[in-house]
Amino acid sequence: MLLAIDCGNTNTVFSIWDGTRFLATWRIATDHKRTADEYYVWLQTLITLKRLEVTIGSAIISSTVPRVVFNLRVLCNRYFDCRPLVVGKPECRLPHNPRVDQGTTVGPDRLVNTAGAFDRHGGNLVVVDFGTATTFDVVDYDGAYVGGVISPGVNLSLEALHMAAAALPHVDITRPPQAIGTNTVACMQSGVYWGYIGLVEGIVRQVRRERNQPMKVIATGGLASLFAQDTGVFDFVEDDLTMHGLVLIHDYNKGFETA
Secondary structure, eight states, X not given: XXXXXXXXXXXXXXXXXXXXXXXXXXXXXXXXXXXXXXXXXXXXXXXXXXXXXXXXXEEEEEESOHHHHHHHHHHHHHHHOOOOEETTSTTSOOSSOOOOSTTOOOOHHHHHHHHHHHHHHOSSEEEEEXXXXXXXXXXXXXXXXXXXXXXXXXXXXXXXXXXXXXXXXXXXXXXXXXXXXXXXXXXXXXXXXXXXXXXXXXHHHHHHHHHTSOOEEEXXXXXXXXXXXXOSOOSEXXXXXXXXXXXXXXXXXXXXXXX
C-alpha cells in the first residue's frame, strides 16, 4: 500500500492508497518540530481507531515546507522500511516537465495538481487551489505546467486585515447572506468572500484572454466548495486532486524502476 503525504504551509494530509482507492485520509497541523516518532504514534492511532489492516510498502511526499521533509523521510524509513519519493527532487520524474523560465523552481503542490488535473480532464486547464495561498496553475494541451498566478490565501487575507487594523476583529470565512454588511463582522466577511469571487473570476478571464482558447477550470482545496456556490467559473470541484496526482506520479516512477 502507498502512503501519500501532502505537506502544505498550514496542514499536512496523509492518505493510504490500496491500489484502487483511498482507504482513509487524515489531516494534521504542519509543524517542522514534529518528530518522526510523533507522526507515527498519531498515524498508527488513527489507523487502529478506523480498524484498518494496512501494510505500507511505499510512500510519496509533496511538501512546500522544506524543513518538514526530513522527519517525514525518517518516518517512512524507520517505521515503514521504505524510501519515500519526494516530488521536486531530481530522482522524482514527472509525467510532463514544466515549461517555465530557466532557473525557476515550481512548487511541488503545483506540479502534483497539474498531473492530477491533466489525467482527469486533459489539457488546456486552469487549476485553482484554495490553500494558504490561492494559486492558479495553467496546464498546457500536453499536460505541462506553463505558469500561473499566486495570490494571498483567504484566511491569510483575513488575518492580515485583523493584524493591520486595530479596530477590526478576527473573523472566520463564511458565505454572507448579502453583500451589504450591517455590522463590522458582516462587512469583513462580505469583502473577503465577494472579493475572492471577483479575484478568481477576473484572473481566470485574463488567463483565457491571454491563452486565446477555451479552458476548463478545476477548483481544489478546502474552501473550493464554499466559493463554488456563487460562481459559475468552475467546471469541476475536486477535493482529492492533489492525492490523485501523488498516486499518478508514484506509479509513473515505478515504471522506471521495473524498466
